[in-house]
Amino acid sequence: MIQSPWLIPAVLPAAVNAAVSLIRNSSEGLLSESILLGVFGLVWFFVLFLCNEKHIWKYDNESHKKRFVIVFIAGILLSVGSCFLQPLLWLHLPLAAALLLFSDLPQAMSAYFLLLMLQQLISRPVAEVFVTYAMIGILGMLLFDFLDEQFMFGIPLFISLLFQTLLLLAMEFVLRGYLPVSVYVFASCNLLLSFLLLTGILKFLSSRVLHSKTDRFGELNDPECPLLSQLKETNKRAYYHAIHTAHFCQKLAEKIGADAELAKAGGYYHKIGKMRGESNLKNALEIAEEYEFPPELKELLMEYGGKNTPLRSKEAAIVLLSDAMVSSVMFLFDKNKDAKLNYEQIVSVVFSKQMESGFLDQCSLELGEMNLIRQCFLEERLYYDFLR
Numbered sequence: 287m288i289q290s291p292w293l294i295p296a297v298l299p300a301a302v303n304a305a306v307s308l309i310r311n312s313s314e315g316l317l318s319e320s321i322l323l324g325v326f327g328l329v330w331f332f333v334l335f336l337c338n339e340k341h342i343w344k345y346d347n348e349s350h351k352k353r354f355v356i357v358f359i360a361g362i363l364l365s366v367g368s369c370f371l372q373p374l375l376w377l378h379l380p381l382a383a384a385l386l387l388f389s390d391l392p393q394a395m396s397a398y399f400l401l402l403m404l405q406q407l408i409s410r411p412v413a414e415v416f417v418t419y420a421m422i423g424i425l426g427m428l429l430f431d432f433l434d435e436q437f438m439f440g441i442p443l444f445i446s447l448l449f450q451t452l453l454l455l456a457m458e459f460v461l462r463g464y465l466p467v468s469v470y471v472f473a474s475c476n477l478l479l480s481f482l483l484l485t486g487i488l489k490f491l492s493s494r495v496l497h498s499k500t501d502r503f504g505e506l507n508d509p510e511c512p513l514l515s516q517l518k519e520t521n522k523r524a525y526y527h528a529i530h531t532a533h534f535c536q537k538l539a540e541k542i543g544a545d546a547e548l549a550k551a552g553g554y555y556h557k558i559g560k561m562r563g564e565s566n567l568k569n570a571l572e573i574a575e576e577y578e579f580p581p582e583l584k585e586l587l588m589e590y591g592g593k594n595t596p597l598r599s600k601e602a603a604i605v606l607l608s609d610a611m612v613s614s615v616m617f618l619f620d621k622n623k624d625a626k627l628n629y630e631q632i633v634s635v636v637f638s639k640q641m642e643s644g645f646l647d648q649c650s651l652e653l654g655e656m657n658l659i660r661q662c663f664l665e666e667r668l669y670y671d672f673l674r
């Protein structure tokens with residue numbers, strides 16, 4: 287849920303605009319401007335509420351919301367500072383990208399236009415300037431919203447800077463009817479500064495957020511992880527069940543192109559609550575907080591462990607099917623360790639039960655991916671002997 291302190295940044299632009307107007311001794315229209323910015327702020331606050339309810343923050347920003355607040359306040363300072371600069375030198379592309387990378391697309395869009403409106407009221411540029419920077423911001427956010435899992439940002443960076451330069455030159459040509467040398471100089475300065483700021487933001491996100499997340503999954507997915515060792519000491523059966531489930535989760539995720547590290551971690555820790563007695567969601571989330579699980583893993587545990595909750599992500603569905611398969615085979619071997627099992631029949635029964643349960647009704651798994659998972663289970667016939 288959104289707490290009341292989030293109202294402060296929502297109404298801050300209106301307060302800043304009022305302060306600037308009073309300093310300039312230009313209070314005409316101040317009330318209407320404050321109302322306009324206040325409404326914009328409430329819209330942004332509502333979007334923030336929806337994004338929190340849907341848990342659609344990028345990367346691990348949902349648990350580090352102060353990053354977004356810092357960027358938003360920096361955007362307010364940028365709007366005030368830009369009063370002393372030509373529109374050609376406004377650094378709004380890095381601002382738009384930072385808002386996106388530290389929140390999500392709907393929230394970044396609403397926050398950017400709130401700040402752009404503040405800029406408009408403070409600097410009073412012509413309409414062409416407002417429209418140009420609106421297009422620059424939208425294009426930048428859309429481009430950086432499509433970064434892949436390897437975080438290859440070279441192409442979005444190049445395209446966004448190229449279009450920013452073209453749009454700024456077009457803006458000046460429309461306003462002047464020609465392009466003097468000074469325009470090229472200012473546009474080049476903006477290009478250089480935007481490049482340096484964007485590269486710094488992206489490098490920070492890559493090294494401090496994405497790589498740290500990868501490193502944390504590497505630690506948690508290490509069979510010698512201290513948490514797994516504790517599980518082994520507490521409940522050996524639960525430990526071996528987790529080991530086997532994680533094996534299948536990784537195989538299945540790789541087979542269908544899902545997040546293998548997340549699925550494997552889900553296999554290891556989907557019943558980690560047993561360390562504290564009962565394998566329930568409350569115990570699992572307490573351990574997840576204590577051991578600083580990545581947000582994606584916490585979300586998977588919530589999705590998997592929620593009562594009567596349909597699964598949506600592929601990784602959670604993979605954990606469900608792997609858990610069911612391992613449980614079924616271990617149960618049959620417990621009854622007779624020398625039994626020769628019909629794995630094709632077991633796979634068919636496991637799939638039928640899970641489909642009938644309704645847990646997979648809203649899952650993003652496609653029919654072709656379900657067939658690949660079936661095939662993968664059958665290809666692992668030799669591995670099942672480890673479950674005896």
